Amino acid sequence: MAVASAFAATAFVPAAAAQEAARPADEADLRELTEQLAELKASYAQEVRRLRELDMQVQALQARLTGKVPAQGAAAAAAAASTAAAPVSSAPTAAPASTTSAQPPAPSQAGYASTAAEAEEARKDIPRSVADVKQATRTLFDQRLVIENGLSYNRYDRKQLTLNGFLALDAIFLGNIAIENVESDTLNYNFATRWGVTPRLTLNLDVPYLARKTVYQKGGAGGAAGAIAQEETTGSGLGDVTFSTNYLMIPEKPGRPETVLNFGITAPTGREPYGIPWTVLERDDDDFIRFAVPDEQPTGSGAWQTSIGVSVVKTSDPAILYGNIGYTYSFESSFDDIDNNPDTINPGDVKLGDSFYFGAGVAFAFNESTSFSMSLSNRMSARAKTRYDGMPWTKVIGSDANSALFNLGVTYALSENATVVGLLGIGLTPDAPDFTLGFRVPYSL
Incomplete structure (x- = not known):
């Protein structure tokens, strides 16, 4: 050892x-x-x-x-x-x-970052075109106060073939063939304010003013199939005012979209469509009303409504993906007259159909000040119900609707604080307007 x-x-x-x-x-x-x-x-x-x-x-x-x-x-x-x-x-x-x-980072002036801190600041700096798209979709929270003026035009044209008679020998129609046509033009001015209470909460107020003109045409006037009767009515005034709020639930990260909760209440401040006097233009020999039109056009729904929804936005340079989904509930309302017969007055209650809406789109930022967007929006409404005093509820046949629009939009930065937004909507279903054309100018303070 x-x-x-x-x-x-x-x-x-x-x-x-x-x-x-x-x-x-x-x-x-x-x-x-x-x-x-x-x-x-x-x-x-x-x-x-x-x-x-x-x-x-x-x-x-x-x-x-x-x-x-x-x-x-x-x-x-x-x-x-x-x-x-x-x-x-x-x-x-x-x-x-x-x-x-020691030198402050400037990611907005250069497309690179020399340090990790500058890289983080570059991710936080949102390009102007992206901010404008998020502002249009109500998902922008870095602005203290925004005042928006908007003007839109809707065109609605619907034709309906009416057969008043019977078939003889299962092939020959005996009676009157009439074509009913309704053409409606609506001009809507909307004043809106957006107030950023906190970096996650925004309060909104929308005040519309509507001017409407509707032309009614009815074929078979006087019993002649070739005769057409025509009458037009107009209406203008304050529409239904909406108060809404947006809350940022989940900020955008590299692997997840920005998620925003939306909640709104609409007050029936416009002229309701019930109780409007009607003018009779044609009666049959047995006093049956063949053609009657309202004296003026309504500017509101006449009912309180509340809505809740969720919006998502994901930026993927140069594209911005966004979508929304929500539900609108209508409360029951009472009116002095819910019958459109000019000869009778029947008070009662009305329950408008609840609606479910959704939409999705994509926007492309061309440069710092311009972006182009395409989107699809759809709203499906259930049937409305009416109830005369002392009577049970009955559903209104034909009051359900499915309104789908294909939208094309352009945003352009006019100045450091102002942006112009142009929107063209093309109706895809019979219940949707033929087309809509609108412009909005939000101004940030």
Whole structure:
């Protein structure tokens, strides 16, 4: 055992000596690599600052050529860029990280980031065109107050063939063939305000004013199939005012969309369609009313309504994907007359059909100020119900509807605070308007 111990001690001494001899060489290599890394970091920071300086100078000259800023402003911007970049070139190479962090990040002016902090700021900075799309979909929460003026036009044209008679020998129709046509034009001015209470909560108020004109045409006037009777009525006034709120439930992350909860209440401030006097234009010999029209057009539904829904938005440069889904509930309302017969007055209750709506679309940001969107929206409404005083509820046949629209939209930034939004809607179902055309101008304060 003594011999073995002596042999082990003898073997250990050369190994330890070898390690002690190699340590200075490793330390020298570490110092050399550290110095090279520091030099590369310093050179990288200087190149980034130089790129940023050139980028700011190019932007200043472009603004000068386009007339957005005067020549003095462009020169001042270029000088500021040179001054901001100067300390980097004279900074010691031993502290490149502190020199880089001393300059405030500007991800909106350059398409790159020199540090992790600048990369995070770049992700938080939303391009103007993306912000305009999110504002149109009620999913933008970084604005304190927005005042919006909107104007839209709806065209509705529906024809219906009416057969008043019977079939003889299962082939020959005996009686009157009449064509009923209803053409409606609606001009809607909407004043809206959006108030950002917190970075997650927005309150909205929409106040519409409507002007409507409806033309009624009925064939077979006077018993002649070729005769057509026509009458038009108009109506204008305040529409149904809506108060709504948007709450940001889940912010957008790289792997998930932004999710917003929407809740709204609509008050029946417009002229309800019940109790409007009717004018009789034609009666049969047995006093049956063949053609009658209302004296004026309504501007509201006449019932309180509440809605709840969810909206999602996901940005994937250059596309912005969005969608929504929701449900609207209508409360029962009582009226002095719910019968459209001009000769009778029947008070009662009305329960409009609840509706379910959904939509989806995609927008493309062409540049910093312009975007183009395509979307599909659909609203399905159940049948309405009426109840005369002392009578049971009865469903109104034909009151259910399925209204689908294909929408094309363009947003353009007019200035730093103002944006114009154009929208064209094309009706896809008989219950939808033939087309809608609208413009909105939101202004941020």
